[in-house]
Amino acid sequence: KFANMYTLKTKLRKGSYATVWECQHLETKETFAVKVIQRKELQPKDDEAVLNEVAIMQSLMGNKYVVQLLDFYEEEDCFYIVMEYMTGGDVFDRIVEKTQYTEKDARDLTLILLKAVSSLHQAGIAHRDLKPQNLLLESKLNNARIKLGDFGFARRVHTPESLTTRVGTPTYVAPEILKNIPHDQRVDMWSVGVIIYVLLVGYPPFLEDSQSDLFLKIRTCDWKFMENDWKHISKDAKALIKGLLVSDPKERWSMREALRCSWI
DSSP states (O other), X not given: OHHHHEEEXXXXXXXXXXXXXXXXXXXXXXXXXXXXXXXXXXXXXXXXXXXXXXXXXXXXXXXXXXXXXXXXXXXXXXXXXXXXXXXXXXXXXXXXXXXXXXXHHHHHHHHHHHHHHHHHHHTTXXXXXXXXXXXXXXOTTOSSOEEEOOOTTOEEOSSTTOBOOOOSOGGGOOHHHHTTOOBOTHHHHHHHHHHHHHHHHSSOSOOOSSHHHHHHHHHTXXXXXXXXXXXXXXXXXXXXXXXXXXXXXXXXXXXXXXXTSSOO
């Protein structure tokens, strides 16, 4: 049982059906993070989703760009996913703290993010929920050294355009998902574009009060660089964002193009 091995310490964040805590191993006194998922609120298919998340994390053990899975408990009331503890918090909180990133820090983070996402894609996995909240920082002292977390929406991509479920986070979701077009790893490239935009100016390219207006803007790829906020930012940074925030996934920059662009 989880309680025989670990003790819960501080609550780190709460989601709709899961809570992430800091926990301590009773014997070694080492600190870890644990995602606690209440099973009473879950449907059988949600159980399956948790087991899928764990299976994907297991397959990524040893990947230095991914928050590592250390232990998993399936108990009557809860699932416990024990992971390495990233002491720097998430990139969303870091952006709030700083208002926005310097271009150098944004570029350093983007390079690591591209390599991280590339390592998933090479393993045949689409993350499908890339956003600043799911990028975890190794320490309070560095703004760029991140690992990918939260594989709840991640899926294996067996053939191109083979994923059909409508998932993601509204601000970061790719147009093809909203259009109910079968998709693949290319949705992650769109989300990376949105993340880079947010890092550089502190707000996303798509901002609407109503979700239907927001989705219309994303589907029609209706965004721009606000002159005042972007005038000090290099053409190369903007070129990468322009290459990624392209509605048609076939025209969108590939991982190879992104890694070889001038800014990177």
